[in-house]
Amino acid sequence: xxxxxxxxxxxxxxxxxxxxxxxxEGLTIGQLAGALELSxxxxxxxxxxxxxxxxxxxxxxxxxxxxxxxxxxLAAPRGVARLQAIFERWVRWPREAPLPGGCIFVQAAxxxxxxxxxxxxxxxxxxxxxxATLARVVRGAQELGELRGDLDAxxxxxxxxxxxxxxxxxMRLLRDRHAVERARRAFDRLVxxxxxxxx
Amino acid sequence: xxxxxxxxxxxxxxxxxxxxxxxxEGLTIGQLAGALELSxxxxxxxxxxxxxxxxxxxxxxxxxxxxxxxxxxLAAPRGVARLQAIFERWVRWPREAPLPGGCIFVQAAxxxxxxxxxxxxxxxxxxxxxxATLARVVRGAQELGELRGDLDAxxxxxxxxxxxxxxxxxMRLLRDRHAVERARRAFDRLVxxxxxxxx
DNA sequence: GCGTAGAACGAACGGTCGTTCTATTTTCTT
DNA sequence: AAGAAAATAGAACGACCGTTCGTTCTACGC
Numbered sequence: 001x002x003x004x005x006x007x008x009x010x011x012x013x014x015x016x017x018x019x020x021x022x023x024x025e026g027l028t029i030g031q032l033a034g035a036l037e038l039s040x041x042x043x044x045x046x047x048x049x050x051x052x053x054x055x056x057x058x059x060x061x062x063x064x065x066x067x068x069x070x071x072x073x074l075a076a077p078r079g080v081a082r083l084q085a086i087f088e089r090w091v092r093w094p095r096e097a098p099l100p101g102g103c104i105f106v107q108a109a110x111x112x113x114x115x116x117x118x119x120x121x122x123x124x125x126x127x128x129x130x131x132a133t134l135a136r137v138v139r140g141a142q143e144l145g146e147l148r149g150d151l152d153a154x155x156x157x158x159x160x161x162x163x164x165x166x167x168x169x170x171m172r173l174l175r176d177r178h179a180v181e182r183a184r185r186a187f188d189r190l191v192x193x194x195x196x197x198x199x
Numbered sequence: 200x201x202x203x204x205x206x207x208x209x210x211x212x213x214x215x216x217x218x219x220x221x222x223x224e225g226l227t228i229g230q231l232a233g234a235l236e237l238s239x240x241x242x243x244x245x246x247x248x249x250x251x252x253x254x255x256x257x258x259x260x261x262x263x264x265x266x267x268x269x270x271x272x273l274a275a276p277r278g279v280a281r282l283q284a285i286f287e288r289w290v291r292w293p294r295e296a297p298l299p300g301g302c303i304f305v306q307a308a309x310x311x312x313x314x315x316x317x318x319x320x321x322x323x324x325x326x327x328x329x330x331a332t333l334a335r336v337v338r339g340a341q342e343l344g345e346l347r348g349d350l351d352a353x354x355x356x357x358x359x360x361x362x363x364x365x366x367x368x369x370m371r372l373l374r375d376r377h378a379v380e381r382a383r384r385a386f387d388r389l390v391x392x393x394x395x396x397x398x
Numbered sequence: 399g400c401g402t403a404g405a406a407c408g409a410a411c412g413g414t415c416g417t418t419c420t421a422t423t424t425t426c427t428t
Numbered sequence: 429a430a431g432a433a434a435a436t437a438g439a440a441c442g443a444c445c446g447t448t449c450g451t452t453c454t455a456c457g458c
Contacts, residue, residue: 003425004435021313026224029416041418042436050416101313110309113371114220114300124373158365159385165368166361172312174323186358193392202455203405228446240448241406249446 008046011036012060015053020094021101023111024054024119054119061097061104062126068093070133079141080191083160086137087187090164091180102172105130106165131157147194156194163187207245210235211259214252219293220300222310223253223318253318260296260303261325267292269332278343279390282336282359286386289363290379301371304329305364330356346393355393362386 014036019027029050033043047053069089076085094102101107105127112120134157141147147156163186170179213235218226228249232242246252268288275284293301300306304326311319333356340346346355362385369378 002434007435023310028414030414039437040416041438044417045435048417107309109368109372110306111222127368127372155381155384158369158381159362161368162361162363162365162385163358164361165364166357169308169326169360169364170357173308173326182354182357185354186361189392193388201404206405227444229444238407239446240408243447244405247447 004046007038011038011043011046012056015057016060016064016104017098017100019057019101020097020099020104020107024057024104024108025111027054027057029053051118055122057104058108058119058122058126064097065093065105065130068096073137079144079146080195083137083141083191084187086134087160087164087184091167091183103168106168131161134160141194147191148197151194156190159190160187163190203245206237210237210242210245211255214256215259215263215303216297216299218256218300219296219298219303219306223256223303223307224310226253226256228252250317254321256303257307257318257321257325263296264292264304264329267295272336278340278345282340282390283386285333285336286359286363286383290366290382302367305367330360333359340393346390347396350393355389358389359386362389 011032015027015032018032018035027050029044030040033040036043047056069086073082073086073089076082093099105123108119108123109127112123131154135153138147138151138153138156138160142149142151142153163183166186167179167183170176170182176182210231214226214231217231217234226249228243229239232239235242246255268285272281272285272288275281292298304322307318307322308326311322330353334352337346337350337352337355337359341348341350341352362382365385366378366382369375369381375381
């Protein structure tokens with residue numbers, strides 16, 4: 001790896017942590033440079049613009065997310081077990097990334113939803129991908145007969161992500177220590193309802 | 200109403216709309232003053248600090264929320280009907296407030312969750328209140344026998360809010376035109392599951 | 399009509415923002 | 429070892445930030 005690529009990696013690492021706390025907008029080049037003992041201009045030269053820095057932070061986060069959440073979950077056996085694995089990994093991922101300010105995608109979603117530009121476009125693509133991944137795992141469980149075949153996989157993905165968002169809200173804003181427990185119960189109920197034949 | 204109270208109301212009105220788009224942090228006193236054709240210092244004098252402005256914007260939003268969502272829903276008959284009313288009102292409320300940038304509480308939750316201070320404290324109190332309201336309506340339905348008595352009302356409130364958060368995410372970030380439809384289906388399924396006796 | 403309190407103003411403060419230069423140092427290639 | 433290329437530094441920029449200050453305007457009780 002180039003010398004430049006190394007420091008760029010270090011920058012993105014720190015930027016990711018920082019952005020989870022203060023947001024992608026709250027991220028400032030001066031503070032980031034100060035924390036890494038670099039000059040503002042030196043750090044800036046790696047990216048050329050703040051938008052590009054934000055895009056690369058999102059890409060960096062996506063790589064981490066794949067490593068920490070998606071790939072290990074794909075090691076679990078297909079079906080509901082894999083769905084459960086992906087859920088459990090998601091809950092832990094801010095701790096393992098580590099992202100002291102919580103999931104950066106949730107954070108960025110609020111920040112970017114009304115701000116057109118490259119960072120928003122990138123985030124939208126990543127979140128669509130994530131929902132598609134959830135739906136794919138659901139379909140895997142359907143093909144195995146563990147979940148009803150007439151379920152709308154995208155609908156289930158929508159609802160699963162809702163549980164995760166509520167969990168995030170309860171943990172990060174309300175500091176509710178039972179948030180994960182609540183989310184787990186909701187997840188189990190949702191999956192259980194998907195097993196039963198329709199009434 | 201005092202002259203001062205009138206302009207303060209006008210300020211908060213505009214600030215609320217603006218904050219829904221750019222966030223409570225993105226709100227700047229200069230821009231707000233410019234939009235209202237006031238001087239920065241003249242506007243500032245009404246609040247004394249930006250934190251206080253943010254707190255008052257949150258309070259203003261809470262008043263609106265009560266008028267638009269909670270109070271009309273309380274006019275619906277107790278039970279599941281009222282729960283449905285509160286859900287439908289919630290979906291529409293950014294359009295009716297109007298909040299062109301979507302629900303300000305969801306927006307603020309991400310912004311403030313890692314920033315201690317008066318605005319955060321106020322938001323936490325408001326969101327706890329909101330979840331408590333949801334739980335109270337659920338309990339109303341339980342007392343009427345429309346929902347199972349052994350359900351955990353707070354758990355159901357947690358899951359209901361999750362559906363709303365996922366709806367918000369799909370609408371605002373993904374620009375998904377079927378978000379409300381998805382949310383409605385999730386809501387119906389959740390309530391329906393609450394009607395049935397346990398398996 | 400006058401005096402006074404509150405409301406709004408305009409200018410300025412020190413700071414920080416993202417960005418743009420130029421110059422210097424470090425790293426890589428040959 | 430030499431020369432090209434990449435990486436970093438440092439100073440400066442215009443813009444805007446929240447905030448302060450002293451002044452001016454406006455409305456209303458006497």
